Amino acid sequence: MQWTKQDERTVYANRWFSVNLADVELPDGRHLDHFLIRLRPVAVATVVNEANEVLLLWRHRFITDSWGWELAAGVVEDGEDIAVAAARELEEETGWRPGPLRHLMSVEPSNGLTDARHHIYWADEGAYIGHPVDDFESDRREWVPLKLVPDMVARGEVPAANMAAALLLLHHLRLGQDALP
Numbered sequence: 677m678q679w680t681k682q683d684e685r686t687v688y689a690n691r692w693f694s695v696n697l698a699d700v701e702l703p704d705g706r707h708l709d710h711f712l713i714r715l716r717p718v719a720v721a722t723v724v725n726e727a728n729e730v731l732l733l734w735r736h737r738f739i740t741d742s743w744g745w746e747l748a749a750g751v752v753e754d755g756e757d758i759a760v761a762a763a764r765e766l767e768e769e770t771g772w773r774p775g776p777l778r779h780l781m782s783v784e785p786s787n788g789l790t791d792a793r794h795h796i797y798w799a800d801e802g803a804y805i806g807h808p809v810d811d812f813e814s815d816r817r818e819w820v821p822l823k824l825v826p827d828m829v830a831r832g833e834v835p836a837a838n839m840a841a842a843l844l845l846l847h848h849l850r851l852g853q854d855a856l857p
Contacts, residue, residue, distance in 0.1 A: 677703050715792040719761035720749040723774050723802035728822045728850050731770055733814035744835040762797040770817045771808040775801035785838045796842045822847045
């Protein structure tokens, strides 16, 4: 059963996103107005060290008035390579420069409302270069043992679905069967 977009117009736009209104035809021929948000790609990155600790940010999100663990993330600038953007965001937000990045996953966190694609990368080494330039992004930055990730997600300490998915996948890749009780 496929919905078909007949028309789409921008209602509001700025450098970061646009809010559009689409005329959508349903399979039975009815039409409905559907708002959608068009967003730039988002680049996300972290480092997992030799001790199987993952570099996380503890931050507040004012929109949902919630605190939680996240990975460094930000929008990809025009013409910027996604992996380069991920490394830039990690360095700006944590003060750590990653080693060679590996693509972990790409997700669409809210594809019923937005066209956002989050591209998540990780490195197994990094170098601390100094206090983060964008220290206002988080309350603190910590190395958290990957073995704690499933319980953190279950307790709601990683509220963003894209971050939870990435951390659980890293947990599986690095710890696999050894992490099971």
